[in-house]
Amino acid sequence: MIHRIVTALLIAVSSLSVQAQSLLDAFNQGAALGRSGNSAARSQINGDTLQSGVPGYTADPPQTSYFGSPGIAAPAAAAANACTGPGDSGDPTAQACNAVNFSQTNPTRRPMFSITRSDPLLLGAKTITADPQAIAGSIAGTYSGCTVQTTTTPDRFETALCHQYRTMETLSCDKVLIVTPMQTPGCSDGQFLTRVTADPCPSCVDYLAFDFSCGSDSYLMHAFTIAKSSGQVYMELGSQYVPGTLNTQIPKTPGPSQVDGYLCYQTHYSQSCSGANCSIGAWFSNPCQRTSYFGTSTFAMPTTVTFTDTWDNQCAALEARTQ
Structure with missing residues (x-):
């Protein structure tokens, strides 16, 4: 039905074009004829007409499932596989x-074509686009929508200024004094170190005590006995500077001794240090x-503290900027 309508329109347009006095008249007559057949043609385009006139027409074709799917590669491959065999050319499916x-x-x-920039097709197209009126003629008599306008834009000049400057800033910085304490082993003259005691006679009224203190370059060993009842000095056995310094290994060394008609005793001492801890041993013999x-007796090694001062100049970067 649509084919018949189109054929009729073509015949009508052909006949009218012969009788038209101008291109504009022919256009207007063809447009009027086309509008007059729109109502009749539109009424024939519906589901019933298509179903009877178009082979295989259906209101719900299976291809609608392709809409919104992530891809049609699988349906396309299935359609290609279904059409591998020969069919009747008159059959719509075929x-x-x-x-x-x-x-x-x-x-x-x-066939493969190699079209270069100098091909006549491209050159002819450029000629047409450069001056369509030379090819198609003037359309000024058939269409009045186009007008020729000449617009002149004057030259524009702009002056731009650029200013470069440094802003004033108020900055602050600090110079920090870092005080680092350092501990070194050592003790001052007369500083008490440790006491070593021994009770060789549980039934006696006193027991032995040995006090060690620092000297200028040695130890002062003080030997005496302490009364068990009062805790006071019961008998002096003497004092003596003995060789020895902190953080050293000292073998058995003689201390205060007295062997005469009144007293009969001898003392010795030793020192052993491991790291910061030292132990002093004392012998008493008759x-x-x-x-x-x-x-x-074990004691912690005395230490003296010294300090080192270091300045952290946090203003160095700002001072360099002022140079």
Whole structure:
């Protein structure tokens, strides 16, 4: 039905174009004829007419499922596989397969063309676009929508100024004095170190005590006994500077001794240090009675503290900017 209407329109336009006095008259007559047939043609375009006139027409074709799908690669491959066999060219399904097969085989059959910039097609197109009126003629008599306008834009000049300057800033910085304490082993003259005690006679009224203190370059060893009842000095055995310094290993060294008709005793001491901890051992012997006793005591190594001063100049960067 649509084919018949189009054919009729073509015949009508052909006949009218012969009788038209101008291109504008022919256009107006053809437009009027086309509008007069719109109502009749529109009434024939509906579902019932298409179903009876178009082979294979359906209101719900399966291809509607392609809409919104992530891809059509799988349906396309299925359609190509379904059209591998030959069919009747008059059958609508076979015609669809002919189109599918053509799309698969045509890329390998199409001739390859090499079109350069000097090809007559491109040169002719440039000639047409450069001056359409020279090819198609003037349309001033048939269309009045185009007008010729000449616009002149004057030259524009602009003056731009650029200012470069440094702003005034108020900045502050600090110079920090860093005081670092350093501990070194050592003690001052007369500083008490430790006491070593021994009780060689549990039934006696006193027991032995040895006090060690720092000297200028040695130890002062003070030997005496302490009364068990009062804790006071019961008998002085003497004092003596003995060789020795902190943080050293000292073997058994003689201390205060007295062997005469009144007293009979001998003392010795030793020192052993491991890291910051030291231990002093003390011996008391009575050569007249051939008895000997030993005691030991551990003490933390005394230290002296010295300080080093370091300035952290946080203003160096700002001072460099002022140079």
